Amino acid sequence: MRRSNKSPSRKFSADSQRLATLAQSLVQAASRIEQRSWENRLDSALEKLLTGNQQQLIDSALDHLFHTDLAAYDGLLDTVEAVSASCTLQHEGKPYDALLLAIPILAWTRFSIPSGPISESLLQTITTQLHGHVLAADTRIAIAPVLFAIDQLPRSYCDTYLLTHSMAKAALSGMSLQAPTDFPETAPFLADNRFVLLTVTAPAGMPLMLWQEEAAGTNLQASSQAVLTQWQAQAGPTLQRLFPGCGTELLLPEAYYVACRDADKKIRPVSIRAAAHYLTHALTIDASQIAAVVAGFGDENNGMRIDEYRISFTVEDNPDVFYGVVWPLYDEESGEEEMQTMPLRHSTMAAAATPLQQIVILLREAGITRITKPDTLFTPEFCDDCGAPLFCDHLEELVHAEMPEDTPQSGAHLH
Numbered sequence: 097m098r099r100s101n102k103s104p105s106r107k108f109s110a111d112s113q114r115l116a117t118l119a120q121s122l123v124q125a126a127s128r129i130e131q132r133s134w135e136n137r138l139d140s141a142l143e144k145l146l147t148g149n150q151q152q153l154i155d156s157a158l159d160h161l162f163h164t165d166l167a168a169y170d171g172l173l174d175t176v177e178a179v180s181a182s183c184t185l186q187h188e189g190k191p192y193d194a195l196l197l198a199i200p201i202l203a204w205t206r207f208s209i210p211s212g213p214i215s216e217s218l219l220q221t222i223t224t225q226l227h228g229h230v231l232a233a234d235t236r237i238a239i240a241p242v243l244f245a246i247d248q249l250p251r252s253y254c255d256t257y258l259l260t261h262s263m264a265k266a267a268l269s270g271m272s273l274q275a276p277t278d279f280p281e282t283a284p285f286l287a288d289n290r291f292v293l294l295t296v297t298a299p300a301g302m303p304l305m306l307w308q309e310e311a312a313g314t315n316l317q318a319s320s321q322a323v324l325t326q327w328q329a330q331a332g333p334t335l336q337r338l339f340p341g342c343g344t345e346l347l348l349p350e351a352y353y354v355a356c357r358d359a360d361k362k363i364r365p366v367s368i369r370a371a372a373h374y375l376t377h378a379l380t381i382d383a384s385q386i387a388a389v390v391a392g393f394g395d396e397n398n399g400m401r402i403d404e405y406r407i408s409f410t411v412e413d414n415p416d417v418f419y420g421v422v423w424p425l426y427d428e429e430s431g432e433e434e435m436q437t438m439p440l441r442h443s444t445m446a447a448a449a450t451p452l453q454q455i456v457i458l459l460r461e462a463g464i465t466r467i468t469k470p471d472t473l474f475t476p477e478f479c480d481d482c483g484a485p486l487f488c489d490h491l492e493e494l495v496h497a498e499m500p501e502d503t504p505q506s507g508a509h510l511h
Contacts, residue, residue, distance in 0.1 A: 200359035230306055232309050236297050246282075287369075332344075393473070406421070418497060
């Protein structure tokens, strides 16, 4: 189950109702043949709305199903993602499949993580390495000449749909893509994701990725892991050139939404490590002097469900929150647990079954042992001036994270 923070729409149009009903029929189908029939009808309905930029109607159907039928919600969400980030189109009288991919890069630094235009020479090198180590034979691609931060990615399914189609046409025609002229600025963090976007095309029904080819065998996990190992070894030094002064980890190029979710999950532990490293160096203190408050945030009106943890960092003998990290929950992850169920110091991330256990292990591994978790479930609040998330202090009040004024300046904001 995916999570949604949206409230049900007051207006539930006939088009939204049709999407919801088709999604319910899809998940209730009794055979694969019937399932494919409902799937085709749902695809067609979504194509019409995405082409017409009717994002609100799609959101309304998703909101309705999230609160009434989670199985159908998952079915509709999967279909929306598939239709918006893939397509089949004609080129020179032949059908071609196209898929929007993302190359995720985890990055961390005490300074600033770059985003923005990528040089033509570097794009050519990335293209060669993709064809050599990731993509199937007989594929064509178009790469956006931009290193994207997460808040610079398409903001809606309709935006993603338009981007997928425009990039697919560019891939088939051999045209170069232009960088956006109104590229928004991104808020800097100590650890964050960056993405290179591309669309890959191949004759309809042919493999798009290397691990889909017959020679790769039938073990997807093994073949994709082998691709990742080669990709990191060959493309890692190339992409590192985009990140001066940063540590990076290169992830597997994948279907757009899968890659984004995977990167969002994997940046969470990196963010905690980066925060502990920054605080000890910026404040010239030992990690044992840092205390952490791990507070649950979510919707009190929806079964007291925790949607994210916010980790506040303070220093001994000072109640102020100096830094904060947000740990969102995804898919089936649950925040319904108590602090006394936390593992002992010698537990490992591999043995951690819950997000809270993972957070506590990471904090302890960083040398932070004074960890508390309020029983209160907080409503997510943000700073009215800058939009930064507010964090829970030891008095269970939500405050802005602020470093002391005499702290040496770094290139990262502290929220």
